[in-house]
Amino acid sequence: MAEALRLFADRGYAATSVAEIEAASGLSPGAGGLYRHFRSKEEVLAAAIREHITSTKSQLDVIREQATQFADLPLVERLKMTCHAGLAKMREEQDLVRVLFRDLDQFPELVAEMREGIVNPLYEAIAEWLSTQPELADNDEDWPAIASILGGSVVNYWLANESMHEPPSRIAEERFVLAWARLAMGLC
Template identity: 80%
Template structure:
């Protein structure tokens, strides 16, 4: 599955033959070894996506469970760690993301599985994490919307860097992470008084 996903990311789904997948996976090319495990090339892609979905679910659960051990650190440090984890996840999923943007419009059911199995759980995880920070305990915020903005910034930064071969306005990752954390810190200081309108 990993080799097929790498080939789909590099060459495109349609341009990758079953024989090429077999060769990359250490099977005899053209001998039908892939069909002993999968009925079709599409089934290989589906299985690869489902494997990534399961791994992402476990990672989100693990990160939320482990977050307790970092509660004693300053919020800015915790925010930086969260941003860095998001960028690391994007790097980890780079082949899957490339396949998504290149080929998955052919497979709307797989797009839906990715959205519900990977993308939404990641944003939900950010929202849950934010809402659990002690500094935000009294905040009545729309954490899902805030997670969408902060998470979207991470996704956009990574995608721009990947597709244009350098980060937006040449802001390196260290500066991006610092800026992202500063935005998160701003949530602590929001004026919570109701508007006078």
């Protein structure tokens, strides 16, 4: 699945043959090995997306469990860690994002699975995390909307860097992370 997703990201879904997926996966190209595991190329893509959904759920569970370990750090440091985690998640999902932008309009049901299984849970986790920070607990904020803004800026920074081959305005990642955390500190 990982090799198929990489090929779909690099070449496009339609331009990637089953034989190429088989070769990249260590199977004999054209021998039908892929069909022993999947009925179609689309099923491979769907399985890859579902694997990323499962991984995201597990990651969110771990992050929720570990959140208390960092409760003693200043809020700005916790925010920076959150921003770094968001950028790391974007890097991890790089191939999936590229396939999404290139080809997934052909598969609206898979887009819906990604939205409900990866995107929305990530934004909901940001909102939940923000709402539970002691420094922000007294604020009566629209945490889902704030999470959308903060999460969206991380996505935008990563997408711009990825598509233009340098960060927006050449702002280095550490500089972006610090500015992001300082803006979020304005919620206090």
